[in-house]
Amino acid sequence: MMKKKNLMAGAAMVLSLTLAGCSANTTAAASASPAESSTPASAVQTAQAVLENTESLVTTVSTSSGGAIDTADLFTERDLTQTADVSEAVYYTVQNGEDITITAAGVYVLSGTASNMTVTVNAGDSDKVQLVLNGLSITNESAPCIYVASADKVFVTTSSSDNTLTVTGTFAENSELDADAVITSKDDIVFNGVGVLNITSSEDGIDGKDDIKVTGGILNISCQDDAIEANDSYCGADGTVTIQAADDGIHAENEDDITKGSIYICGGTYDITAGDDAIHGETIVQIDGGTFSITAAEGLEGTWVQVNDGDITINASDDGINAANKSSAFTTAAEINGGNITITMGAGDTDAVDSNGNLIITGGTIDITAQSPFDIDGQITFTGGTVTANGQQLTTITNAMMGGGMMGSMQGQMPQDGQMPQDGQMPQDGQMPQDGTQGQRPQGGPMGGGMPGGHMHP
Numbered sequence: 422m423m424k425k426k427n428l429m430a431g432a433a434m435v436l437s438l439t440l441a442g443c444s445a446n447t448t449a450a451a452s453a454s455p456a457e458s459s460t461p462a463s464a465v466q467t468a469q470a471v472l473e474n475t476e477s478l479v480t481t482v483s484t485s486s487g488g489a490i491d492t493a494d495l496f497t498e499r500d501l502t503q504t505a506d507v508s509e510a511v512y513y514t515v516q517n518g519e520d521i522t523i524t525a526a527g528v529y530v531l532s533g534t535a536s537n538m539t540v541t542v543n544a545g546d547s548d549k550v551q552l553v554l555n556g557l558s559i560t561n562e563s564a565p566c567i568y569v570a571s572a573d574k575v576f577v578t579t580s581s582s583d584n585t586l587t588v589t590g591t592f593a594e595n596s597e598l599d600a601d602a603v604i605t606s607k608d609d610i611v612f613n614g615v616g617v618l619n620i621t622s623s624e625d626g627i628d629g630k631d632d633i634k635v636t637g638g639i640l641n642i643s644c645q646d647d648a649i650e651a652n653d654s655y656c657g658a659d660g661t662v663t664i665q666a667a668d669d670g671i672h673a674e675n676e677d678d679i680t681k682g683s684i685y686i687c688g689g690t691y692d693i694t695a696g697d698d699a700i701h702g703e704t705i706v707q708i709d710g711g712t713f714s715i716t717a718a719e720g721l722e723g724t725w726v727q728v729n730d731g732d733i734t735i736n737a738s739d740d741g742i743n744a745a746n747k748s749s750a751f752t753t754a755a756e757i758n759g760g761n762i763t764i765t766m767g768a769g770d771t772d773a774v775d776s777n778g779n780l781i782i783t784g785g786t787i788d789i790t791a792q793s794p795f796d797i798d799g800q801i802t803f804t805g806g807t808v809t810a811n812g813q814q815l816t817t818i819t820n821a822m823m824g825g826g827m828m829g830s831m832q833g834q835m836p837q838d839g840q841m842p843q844d845g846q847m848p849q850d851g852q853m854p855q856d857g858t859q860g861q862r863p864q865g866g867p868m869g870g871g872m873p874g875g876h877m878h879p
Contacts, residue, residue, distance in 0.1 A: 465512045468530055468555055472510075472580060478503035478615060480636050480659045482687055485709045489727045489756075490685050492709075495656050496636065500611050503637040505530075505553045505578050515540075515559060523550055530580075534558040543570040551576040554584040554618060562590040568598070569606035577604070579614030579638045587621040602628035602650065613660070614638035625650050626666075635660050635689065647672045648695075655702075657686040657711065662693075670695040670717065674703040679748045684723065686711050686731075698722045699735075703747045708733065708760065720764070724748045727756045728785065738767040741791070744776040753778025753799070757806065759785045766791035773810075780818070782806050795820055 480501040484492035510528040513521055515535035522541045523529055526548035531540060532555045539561070542550050550572050559566040566586040569575050592601045602625035604610070609632045612618070617639040620626045626642040626649060627633065633651040636658040642648040648666040649655060651673040664670040670693040675681035682703030687710045693699040699717035700706060706723035713733040715721075720735035721728075722743040735741045741764035744755040755776040762785060764773040773791040774780065779799035784806045794810040801818050808815045 468512055468532060469507065472505070472507045472530065472553070472555065475504050475581060475615070477506075478637070480613075480688075482658045484687050485707075485729045488709065488729055489705045489707045489725055490683060492685065492687070495685065496634070496658055499549075499576070500613070500634055501636050501658065503578070503613050503615050504580075505551050505576075507553065510553065513540075515557065523552075526550060528553060530555050531557045536560045537562060537564070539564050539566060539568050541568045541570060542572050542575055544572045546571065547573050549574050549576070551578055553578050553580055554582070554614070554616070555580040556582040557584045557586075559585075560587045560589065562588070563593040564588070565592075565598075565600045565603055565605045567604045567606075568600060569608055569610060572608050574609040574611065575606060576611045576613065577618070579616030579618050582616045583619070584617060585619040585621075588623055589621075590623060592624055599630075600628070601625050601646075603644075604628070606630065606633075610634070611636065612638060612640060617641065620644070622646070626664075632656065634658070635662060639663075642666070648693075650674075651682075651684075653678075653681045653683075655684045655686075657689050657691075659688045661690045664691075664693045664695065664699075666693075666695045668695065668697050669701050670699040670715075672698070672701045674701075680704065680750045682748070683707070685709070691715075693717065704751055719743050722747075725751045725754050725756070727754075727758070728760050728762065729758045731760045733760060733762045735762070735764045736767075737764070737771065737773075738769075739771055740775040741766060741773040741789075742775070743772075744778055744780075746777045754781060755779075756781040756783075757785050757787060758783045759806075761786045763788045764791065766793070768792065772796040782808065782818070 480503060482496060505528050507528055507530060510530050512530045514533040515531060515538060517535045518537050520539050520541060522543055524543055526544060528551045530553045538559060544550050552575065554577065586603045588603050603620045603622045604627045607630045610629050611634045613636045615638065620642045622644040624646045626644040628650045630652045632654045633649060634656045637660045639661045641663045643665040645667045647669045648664040649671045652675050655671055655673045671684060673682045673684050683705040684700055684702035685707045689711045691711060691713045693715050695717040698719045699715040700721050702723040704724055706721050706726045708728045708731045710730045713731065715735045717737055718739040720737050720741045722745060724745065724747045726742055726744050742755050744753050746753050753776065755774055766773050771791065772793045773789040775796045777798050780797045781802045783804050787806065787808045789810045795818055797820055803818045808818065
């Protein structure tokens with residue numbers, strides 16, 4: 422079941438995270454007072470007049486309780502505030518070939534059109550920096566448009582304007598910079614706002630070496646590699662994200678820590694066309710809400726894919742939902758507890774739901790059109806929800822004739838007496854260990870707390 426929070430009054434509200442799917446609302450706050458500026462007075466006054474008279478907007482969210490990921494501290498109030506306090510902002514107008522370097526915490530308003538220049542954030546480890554894109558257009562040949570070398574957290578906030586960042590050529594080889602994306606960040610980065618950010622890249626669109634969050638605004642990415650690449654995690658609360666990617670749409674992977682590389686989305690609208698995976702998390706992919714339109718080789722891929730809510734439409738040429746053995750820190754499982762899922766598969770050796778481990782279905786509506794609806798290598802638990810395959814409502818789930826796993830004889834059947842079927846239950850020793858080295862789906866309900874909250878930074 423979904424619950425939505427009411428509109429919350431005041432920008433200084435205390436964020437409350439409650440049970441169920443995620444929804445977005447806004448609330449008003451007082452305008453900011455005049456700011457000092459580093460640019461000509463006339464330009465500053467014009468920008469101030471627009472920004473200071475814009476109502477402050479705060480996205481409100483509610484997240485699932487007891488899901489695979491601990492969501493208690495995922496989003497701070499500032500993450501969810503879609504407008505910036507510009508009362509003490511510094512204003513910049515970009516110029517051709519002239520880099521801008523920001524070295525201290527604060528709010529910086531960026532406007533104008535330029536080529537072959539980079540906005541670099543090189544602040545202290547405890548500094549929070551907010552970049553307000555206010556009609557900004559940068560086109561580079563071989564360097565990122567925005568580069569975060571150091572900060573505690575950076576906010577990229579769009580004003581009610583169109584902004585465009587483009588890299589047209591091959592990124593310059595620079596081991597210290599380690600940049601192959603239009604926006605590259607070595608620390609936490611948050612995308613929000615009330616305007617549009619267009620990103621076009623010859624390689625990656627956004628590359629975050631830590632956590633990436635999207636909580637608002639309109640984000641359009643067209644790229645020749647991954648659109649959004651996160652090292653530790655990707656978290657989405659709201660906003661409209663449109664992706665055209667030659668490789669993955671959203672990818673999270675940490676090569677040095679098998680407990681990281683997760684994706685969590687509880688709201689927003691996603692329209693993803695990808696040459697490989699639309700949404701790929703090495704550890705957990707958890708969907709608690711949002712609207713998804715996906716065309717890709719694979720739709721959702723992770724070690725543990727958990728869908729608790731949302732409207733998801735997948736057109737895939739390989740696997741629609743794929744629970745793969747990517748990380749040994751978690752039990753491999755495809756788990757569906759709610760939401761509306763429509764999967765249409767291309768012809769050939771394709772599977773609508775493919776799990777190299779277990780399949781758990783406790784709720785939701787699943788409508789599959791595929792030659793092979795299911796390919797499950799582990800145990801099948803089917804205790805609720807409505808599953809339709811090729812026009813026929815199922816009361817029993819078995820592996821399809823094509824692509825059936827080694828344990829294809831195992832089946833999950835809807836119980837007639839409300840009991841868990843004996844041939845489709847989870848192992849009784851399936852507990853999440855304290856050290857996180859051999860993750861198992863915990864007992865005690867359709868969803869169990871899996872990922873420690875410490876893996877997500879507020």
